[in-house]
Each structure stands twice: as C-alpha cells, then as structure tokens.
Amino acid sequence: MPIQAIRTQRLYRQIADQLRQLIERGEFPPGTLLPPERELAQALGVSRASVREALIALEVVGQVEVRVGHGVVVLEPKSSSVLPVMSQAARQQPWALDPEFSDETALDFEEEIPPYALLQARRHVEPEAAALAAEHVTPEALESIREAFTRNVEDNHRVQKRGGGGRPHSHAGDRLFHMRIAEASGNPAYALLIKHLLGHQYGVMFRRLQDLYMTTDMSDRSQEDHQRILDALIAKDANAARAAMADHLDYVLETFFAEAE
Amino acid sequence: MPIQAIRTQRLYRQIADQLRQLIERGEFPPGTLLPPERELAQALGVSRASVREALIALEVVGQVEVRVGHGVVVLEPKSSSVLPVMSQAARQQPWALDPEFSDETALDFEEEIPPYALLQARRHVEPEAAALAAEHVTPEALESIREAFTRNVEDNHRVQKRGGGGRPHSHAGDRLFHMRIAEASGNPAYALLIKHLLGHQYGVMFRRLQDLYMTTDMSDRSQEDHQRILDALIAKDANAARAAMADHLDYVLETFFAEAE
DNA sequence: AATTGCCAATGGCCTGACCTTTAAACGATA
DNA sequence: TATCGTTTAAAGGTCAGGCCATTGGCAATT
The missing domain is CATH 1.20.120.530 (GntR ligand-binding domain-like)
Known part of the structure; x- marks a missing residue:
C-alpha cells in the first residue's frame, strides 16, 4: 500500500473546498446568499477570520462575490472552458486590468520605450x-x-x-x-x-x-x-x-x- | 463637474496589489522570501489578518507559496497558474503577435543561459x-x-x-x-x-x-x-x-x- | 407619495493572544 | 570527526472578541 501523505490542509482551504462542494451540489444556487460569516463560523466550529480567508479564496477565483453590508452572493459558474478563471478574474478583479491601478507599476514589459x-x-x-x-x-x-x-x-x-x-x-x-x-x-x-x-x-x-x-x-x-x-x-x-x-x-x-x- | 465615484478598495486587495507590484518590480525576486507577516503588517500599517488575506489571495493566484513555519516564497511567474495565460505570454514577448517575426527565431525564454x-x-x-x-x-x-x-x-x-x-x-x-x-x-x-x-x-x-x-x-x-x-x-x-x-x-x-x- | 431618519444585519478591520511547524544551532555520542 | 537527537527562535495558523462602515428595509415625517 502506497504511503498516504497526510497533509494538514490549512483551514481556509478545507472551508473553501466544503463551501465549493455545497455550491456545486446546489445547496446554495447562484444568486443566493451564503449564510453570514458569523453563522458559518459557528456552524463550522472555526473562527470568523478563517471563514473570511476561505471566502476571499473563493472570491479570487470568481466563485462568489462579497458585498459589504449585504452578504456573500453565489455567482454563476462561468464558462468552464480552458481559461475559465481568466474572464472571471478580469470581471471580478477590475484592478487587474485597470490602468488606474497599474500606475507606477512600471509594468516593464509592456511599457513603450522611446x-x-x-x-x-x-x-x-x-x-x-x-x-x-x-x-x-x-x-x-x-x-x-x-x-x-x-x-x-x-x-x-x-x-x-x-x-x-x-x-x-x-x-x-x-x-x-x-x-x-x-x-x-x-x-x-x-x-x-x-x-x-x-x-x-x-x-x-x-x-x-x-x-x-x-x-x-x-x-x-x-x-x-x-x-x-x-x-x-x-x-x-x-x-x-x-x-x-x-x-x-x-x-x-x-x-x-x-x-x- | 462630473461626480467622482469613490471606490473604497477592500484592504486585502490593496495590499495584494502592492505586493504584486513589488514582486514585479524585482524587490522580491522569485525564490526569495517575503518579509514575515508581522513585519509586513507593521510596515503597511495594517493588521496581520489583512496581510494574511492578501497573501491568501496571492497564493490562490499562484504568485506565492506559503510554507508553514518558514515563510512566504515568491514563485516564478508560471503561466500554468490561474493567471490569464494570454496576456502573460503577450507581456513577455510583445512581438509574439507579429506573424512575420515569429518564424524560426525561437529562442525560448525559459532557456537557461550559462x-x-x-x-x-x-x-x-x-x-x-x-x-x-x-x-x-x-x-x-x-x-x-x-x-x-x-x-x-x-x-x-x-x-x-x-x-x-x-x-x-x-x-x-x-x-x-x-x-x-x-x-x-x-x-x-x-x-x-x-x-x-x-x-x-x-x-x-x-x-x-x-x-x-x-x-x-x-x-x-x-x-x-x-x-x-x-x-x-x-x-x-x-x-x-x-x-x-x-x-x-x-x-x-x-x-x-x-x-x- | 416621496423623502427622511433610524436601526438591525452584515461585512471590514483591528488587537492580542496562544498553538504548531520548521529548520538552524547546539551538544552529546560513537 | 561525523552523526544523530535535542533545543529553541522564528514564522505561519488559528482563535476570541471588539469596534467601525455600509446596506437596506421600515417607520416617521413632510
């Protein structure tokens, strides 16, 4: 029997994975709100900080959208083609492409040299x-x-x-x-x-x-x-x-x- | 005068963006360690929790790797990550889009130079x-x-x-x-x-x-x-x-x- | 009917503490 | 001298609890 590498997954990963499964299973259909952070924390038996980290991970990959003062919205699973995250990421992270945020970044490779x-x-x-x-x-x-x-x-x-x-x-x-x-x-x-x-x-x-x-x-x-x-x-x-x-x-x-x- | 929309970026994004810029500028070359979370937090004037959220965002996108008890390692800008592959490629070889220049002159940039x-x-x-x-x-x-x-x-x-x-x-x-x-x-x-x-x-x-x-x-x-x-x-x-x-x-x-x- | 004011719910962020893991430094031992 | 445990400082992992800012619905006001 091959040795099973036991890896103590970091908490935010476990939480994110679990939430992703729940979402994909239809527990939280697109458009609906996830339970509040505080509830999730209590239900999962973890701290709110860990829940937040998990939510941020899901947000970065474009699976949810966090709205302040409102809740965490489940997004549509966008085109799961080869580059699913690309469009998602671009939509979810306007700052990634927004010139306003790249000021002074000296994106040295795109910069036009006289x-x-x-x-x-x-x-x-x-x-x-x-x-x-x-x-x-x-x-x-x-x-x-x-x-x-x-x-x-x-x-x-x-x-x-x-x-x-x-x-x-x-x-x-x-x-x-x-x-x-x-x-x-x-x-x-x-x-x-x-x-x-x-x-x-x-x-x-x-x-x-x-x-x-x-x-x-x-x-x-x-x-x-x-x-x-x-x-x-x-x-x-x-x-x-x-x-x-x-x-x-x-x-x-x-x-x-x-x-x- | 048009009203200027105030856009309060969430802290973790600002931090992540800044770190990304620093990495791309060469302050933290691939293979090196980022400063400890505690130092970063103090230097940026934010809490450690926010720094951690930013690091998780960067980790999810494959820009850094967090090693417990060791530090945060800056990774090579791999296109295998979730990052937009296209723009990545274009960024590194702007002429890749010019069909006339793409012939034969294949000097791939991963090649190791003595x-x-x-x-x-x-x-x-x-x-x-x-x-x-x-x-x-x-x-x-x-x-x-x-x-x-x-x-x-x-x-x-x-x-x-x-x-x-x-x-x-x-x-x-x-x-x-x-x-x-x-x-x-x-x-x-x-x-x-x-x-x-x-x-x-x-x-x-x-x-x-x-x-x-x-x-x-x-x-x-x-x-x-x-x-x-x-x-x-x-x-x-x-x-x-x-x-x-x-x-x-x-x-x-x-x-x-x-x-x- | 429209506007305004209020307020509970929710996310955003902070402080400070404690635990676990890593790996360098150190000794003991063969 | 070389090897193998042990120690220990440093770094990340997690938690608890608190306060602030934003949202959105509802009630009071006009």
Missing part, C-alpha cells in the same frame, strides 16, 4: 554582439545570416517597386538579420537582449522611423551597411564587424534625429 | 548604464539606490552572522542595487535589458556562484565595489561610475572562473 532609448541601447550592444559573432560564427549560422540578408534585400525591392503607397514595409528581414547575428555570437544572453530590444519597436512612435525608411534612401544605405557587416563576419574580422555594426546604427540614429527635431 | 554568458553581457551593458545614471540620476533615484545598497549590506551581515551553514543568502539587495542604477540611467531600454539579465540568473548553474559568494570574501569585496559605484553616482562622475561598475563585474567574473576551472 525609439531613441531603444536605438541607443542597440548602438551599445549590437556592435559587441557582432564582434563576438565574427569570432564564433559557424558555417550554418553564417548561412542563416546570409538568408536573412537576402530576405531583407527582397523586402526592400518590394517596397521600391510599389512606391510609397504600398502596404507597410515589412521589416522582418532586417530584424531577422540582426537577430541571427546576435544568435551567432555564441552568447545566448546577447541574443536574448537584442530579441527584447527588437521586440519593443512595435510602438506607435516607431511609425515615424518606418516612414523614414521608405521616404529616404535609408533602405539603400541600410543594405550597404548590412553587406559590410556580412563581409566582416565572413572574414571573421571582429573589429570590422564591430565597426560596421556601429556605423550602421549611427546612421540610423542620425537619420532619425535629423528628421525628428 | 553564468559566463550572462556575466559577459552584464559586463558590457552595466558600465554604460552606470555612466548614464551618473549623468541623469535624480535625487529620488539616488535615494532608492542608496536604499538598495543598505539592504544589500544587511543581507551580507545576516549571512556572515550565521556562518557558512546559514540559510541561502538572499541576493535581493544586490539585484535591486543593479536594477535601480539601470532605471536611473534614464533609458528604459537599459533597465529592461538588465532586468532580463538579472531575471535569468536563477538557474541551477548559479548555485555555484551563490555558494562562492558565501565561502569567499566576495560579499565584502562586492560591498566595497558597490560603495565605489554609489560614490561615483553621488559625484555624478560618469567615467568613475563606468569604471567602478566594470571593475566590480570583472571581479565577479574573475572569482567565478578562477574557481570554476
């Missing part, structure tokens, strides 16, 4: 990643970079053929190019960093940069820059790769800020 | 962030950095008093120190990068580094380094800050790799 800050960071990180890549790049990695380069060239071609009125230019090739260089550095941390930096340039503020990309010779110049970087990687010349990447980003920075003022 | 790679990247990024911070730091930011420094000193003290057999050393103070400097740089991108780098040093491989921290004079030396960095920031000396941060990380790298071979 283009200049992003580019400044990339300007600092990517040349080093490129230098590392020149030293550590494998033939396969080089091939994947070359492929990204080609794709970027195609992207640029497409945009020029269509003129300014085409669909928004896809920067997938460009992103892929930078991303794969970072991966080729052999240091996954650099790849992580650059991936995050690239991932944050989807904010509205980047529309300007993207517009610039099409209304200037930026794409041509970028392509030349990319070619230089690629050559340096092929030559496994760390210094050249670092310099080429730095020049490239300097150019982007300059272009952006020349127009931005 | 300590050396992590430290190398930090070695490259943090000195620059420190230099920027020296130029842009505000009095409030400086105060928050000083507070993190103090906390780190306390952490070290605690570990020394207990000797080698003490409980695992909390690096919360150290993390905070580095993170707040990044935030003080005025460039949110640097803060983002460093936050992610720090967030990855919880893998098993870092146990060695953490052990070293206690079995050598690393904590003393680190503390001196931190002091130098702090002084440079106070003096608003960018070059000194950059150098101090670089020296600090060089020391950590050296120590780790002298022992690691």
Whole structure:
C-alpha cells in the first residue's frame, strides 16, 4: 500500500473546498446568499477570520462575490472552458486590468520605450554582439545570416517597386538579420537582449522611423551597411564587424534625429 | 463637474496589489522570501489578518507559496497558474503577435543561459548604464539606490552572522542595487535589458556562484565595489561610475572562473 | 407619495493572544 | 570527526472578541 501523505490542509482551504462542494451540489444556487460569516463560523466550529480567508479564496477565483453590508452572493459558474478563471478574474478583479491601478507599476514589459532609448541601447550592444559573432560564427549560422540578408534585400525591392503607397514595409528581414547575428555570437544572453530590444519597436512612435525608411534612401544605405557587416563576419574580422555594426546604427540614429527635431 | 465615484478598495486587495507590484518590480525576486507577516503588517500599517488575506489571495493566484513555519516564497511567474495565460505570454514577448517575426527565431525564454554568458553581457551593458545614471540620476533615484545598497549590506551581515551553514543568502539587495542604477540611467531600454539579465540568473548553474559568494570574501569585496559605484553616482562622475561598475563585474567574473576551472 | 431618519444585519478591520511547524544551532555520542 | 537527537527562535495558523462602515428595509415625517 502506497504511503498516504497526510497533509494538514490549512483551514481556509478545507472551508473553501466544503463551501465549493455545497455550491456545486446546489445547496446554495447562484444568486443566493451564503449564510453570514458569523453563522458559518459557528456552524463550522472555526473562527470568523478563517471563514473570511476561505471566502476571499473563493472570491479570487470568481466563485462568489462579497458585498459589504449585504452578504456573500453565489455567482454563476462561468464558462468552464480552458481559461475559465481568466474572464472571471478580469470581471471580478477590475484592478487587474485597470490602468488606474497599474500606475507606477512600471509594468516593464509592456511599457513603450522611446525609439531613441531603444536605438541607443542597440548602438551599445549590437556592435559587441557582432564582434563576438565574427569570432564564433559557424558555417550554418553564417548561412542563416546570409538568408536573412537576402530576405531583407527582397523586402526592400518590394517596397521600391510599389512606391510609397504600398502596404507597410515589412521589416522582418532586417530584424531577422540582426537577430541571427546576435544568435551567432555564441552568447545566448546577447541574443536574448537584442530579441527584447527588437521586440519593443512595435510602438506607435516607431511609425515615424518606418516612414523614414521608405521616404529616404535609408533602405539603400541600410543594405550597404548590412553587406559590410556580412563581409566582416565572413572574414571573421571582429573589429570590422564591430565597426560596421556601429556605423550602421549611427546612421540610423542620425537619420532619425535629423528628421525628428 | 462630473461626480467622482469613490471606490473604497477592500484592504486585502490593496495590499495584494502592492505586493504584486513589488514582486514585479524585482524587490522580491522569485525564490526569495517575503518579509514575515508581522513585519509586513507593521510596515503597511495594517493588521496581520489583512496581510494574511492578501497573501491568501496571492497564493490562490499562484504568485506565492506559503510554507508553514518558514515563510512566504515568491514563485516564478508560471503561466500554468490561474493567471490569464494570454496576456502573460503577450507581456513577455510583445512581438509574439507579429506573424512575420515569429518564424524560426525561437529562442525560448525559459532557456537557461550559462553564468559566463550572462556575466559577459552584464559586463558590457552595466558600465554604460552606470555612466548614464551618473549623468541623469535624480535625487529620488539616488535615494532608492542608496536604499538598495543598505539592504544589500544587511543581507551580507545576516549571512556572515550565521556562518557558512546559514540559510541561502538572499541576493535581493544586490539585484535591486543593479536594477535601480539601470532605471536611473534614464533609458528604459537599459533597465529592461538588465532586468532580463538579472531575471535569468536563477538557474541551477548559479548555485555555484551563490555558494562562492558565501565561502569567499566576495560579499565584502562586492560591498566595497558597490560603495565605489554609489560614490561615483553621488559625484555624478560618469567615467568613475563606468569604471567602478566594470571593475566590480570583472571581479565577479574573475572569482567565478578562477574557481570554476 | 416621496423623502427622511433610524436601526438591525452584515461585512471590514483591528488587537492580542496562544498553538504548531520548521529548520538552524547546539551538544552529546560513537 | 561525523552523526544523530535535542533545543529553541522564528514564522505561519488559528482563535476570541471588539469596534467601525455600509446596506437596506421600515417607520416617521413632510
């Protein structure tokens, strides 16, 4: 016989479980009120504090709603699909999504980072990643970079053929190019960093940069820059790769800020 | 003038929300312990019962784990919990919604990055962030950095008093120190990068580094380094800050790799 | 009929106490 | 020296009782 792990469940869990069973059994149909906290405490032979903890647990998962001065209302068992609690939680905890309550939270991952800050960071990180890549790049990695380069060239071609009125230019090739260089550095941390930096340039503020990309010779110049970087990687010349990447980003920075003022 | 609806949040929600923010800000990284209930209650100016209710709410949502007689452990932000999985995913990889960028560049973020790679990247990024911070730091930011420094000193003290057999050393103070400097740089991108780098040093491989921290004079030396960095920031000396941060990380790298071979 | 005032019921929160569990620290012992 | 109980401080678990704030129905008032 397998050993039965005896676990002294914390009281609030036991109470919450029991209440949940009673609710599901129909003892307290949706819409009705649970007995008052004081009664529950006495009936269960526990303190009111424990009952309150149990009720809060049930409230957090959206099974009941506590109304001050009124009572504890049993809620409808909402869509018990894969993400039942999601909608429930969102409804029951407006503060979870309410911007008013996320003030100063610095939800650092959603925060929109200004283009200049992003580019400044990339300007600092990517040349080093490129230098590392020149030293550590494998033939396969080089091939994947070359492929990204080609794709970027195609992207640029497409945009020029269509003129300014085409669909928004896809920067997938460009992103892929930078991303794969970072991966080729052999240091996954650099790849992580650059991936995050690239991932944050989807904010509205980047529309300007993207517009610039099409209304200037930026794409041509970028392509030349990319070619230089690629050559340096092929030559496994760390210094050249670092310099080429730095020049490239300097150019982007300059272009952006020349127009931005 | 429209009437402003007064919304008296129940106390446990305010507390839970605040704790959640602190956790997300990095004050209490995953794996560390929250302050004892009694301390929290006193610090927040509320009763212990309310703190407990908040902790239960956080526990139900899978953000913390309460261990009897031990403390409240901060958990990894797992999407397996009751938390809204979608928004969680989107929060961590904003570009996940862009189909053009989702191809092949799968560098999953759960991947464990080797300590050396992590430290190398930090070695490259943090000195620059420190230099920027020296130029842009505000009095409030400086105060928050000083507070993190103090906390780190306390952490070290605690570990020394207990000797080698003490409980695992909390690096919360150290993390905070580095993170707040990044935030003080005025460039949110640097803060983002460093936050992610720090967030990855919880893998098993870092146990060695953490052990070293206690079995050598690393904590003393680190503390001196931190002091130098702090002084440079106070003096608003960018070059000194950059150098101090670089020296600090060089020391950590050296120590780790002298022992690691 | 509408408004106002009252009040019992109910949840919200606090204080302070005591118990149980955990794990570090300590000794005793082999 | 290493191992194994014992001790003990710290942390969570629970309880009792009290006071406050809100709600909602009912009665008194206009």
